[in-house]
Amino acid sequence: MPELFSARGLSVRYGAARAVENVDLSVPEKGVVALLGANGAGKSSVLKAIAGLVPAEGEMRFAGEDIGVLAARQRVRRGIVYVPEGRQIVGSLTVAENLLLGGFFLDARMQRQRRDLMLELFPEIANRLKSPAWMLSGGEQQMLAIGRGLMSAPRLLLLDEPSLGLAPLLIRRVFERLVTIKQDTGLAIMLVEQNFRMTIKVADELYFVRNGAIVGHRSAAAIATAASRAEVVEAYLGAGQPAPA
Numbered sequence: 001m002p003e004l005f006s007a008r009g010l011s012v013r014y015g016a017a018r019a020v021e022n023v024d025l026s027v028p029e030k031g032v033v034a035l036l037g038a039n040g041a042g043k044s045s046v047l048k049a050i051a052g053l054v055p056a057e058g059e060m061r062f063a064g065e066d067i068g069v070l071a072a073r074q075r076v077r078r079g080i081v082y083v084p085e086g087r088q089i090v091g092s093l094t095v096a097e098n099l100l101l102g103g104f105f106l107d108a109r110m111q112r113q114r115r116d117l118m119l120e121l122f123p124e125i126a127n128r129l130k131s132p133a134w135m136l137s138g139g140e141q142q143m144l145a146i147g148r149g150l151m152s153a154p155r156l157l158l159l160d161e162p163s164l165g166l167a168p169l170l171i172r173r174v175f176e177r178l179v180t181i182k183q184d185t186g187l188a189i190m191l192v193e194q195n196f197r198m199t200i201k202v203a204d205e206l207y208f209v210r211n212g213a214i215v216g217h218r219s220a221a222a223i224a225t226a227a228s229r230a231e232v233v234e235a236y237l238g239a240g241q242p243a244p245a
């Protein structure tokens with residue numbers, strides 16, 4: 001697959017603190033690439049840097065264009081959409097209004113078309129359109145957050161820890177939906193996760209992040225066996241991960 005996005009020498013600093021240091025990574029067209037690592041490893045900072053939400057050094061190219069100089073809203077227009085950790089839907093707005101936020105720059109006809117598509121993709125929220133979003137369960141809120149991100153038909157979805165705070169059954173549902181999105185759309189996804197077991201169900205490539213650096217990079221094909229999965233968990237993620245399936 002041709003490359004859709006690439007970063008070379010990507011670094012993020014918060015004041016004197018270095019969160020990401022000299023990271024190289026790429027996302028192929030239609031590929032699902034995951035960043036895995038512990039809390040504070042720098043995963044979210046990488047996503048935010050790509051979305052233009054934090055200042056970053058290094059080179060970033062998207063569909064052949066240097067996007068490092070573009071403001072966050074210009075990157076959204078190019079098709080780079082960030083779905084934040086913890087969902088961050090607007091609880092006081094309805095489900096329908098939250099979806100509209102994701103398609104604010106579409107015309108009314110496209111907004112309806114995209115919204116209907118989202119409701120087909122996420123039937124859980126289809127009959128809750130008029131409910132305030134705070135009334136949804138955690139899993140439904142996550143579906144809404146992803147649906148909101150997909151409203152503008154992005155080319156690269158940056159998805160920050162969709163499993164966070166969800167019960168195992170809901171995590172499975174969210175990941176099943178990601179597999180559907182992968183199969184049904186021409187979208188590329190960069191997924192940040194701590195849940196290795198779920199991530200390998202959807203990712204084509206995995207980057208392992210520790211202390212702001214990439215410490216390992218594997219294709220899904222290279223970790224197809226239980227033994228090779230156990231090996232990467234041991235090498236890069238350590239204790240606290242559920243046994244790989």
Ligand SMILES: Nc1ncnc2c1ncn2[C@@H]1O[C@H](COP(=O)(O)OP(=O)(O)OP(=O)(O)O)[C@@H](O)[C@H]1O
Pocket residue numbers: 014017018019037038039040041042043044045046085
């Ligand atoms: N706005 C900020 N200001 C200062 N330091 C920050 C800020 N955001 C993140 N950091 C620090 O940068 C480092 C990387 O954080 P980041 O959120 O990117 O990690 P992460 O791997 O996504 O972790 P988590 O899984 O907990 O979200 C951490 O040490 C964190 O405390």
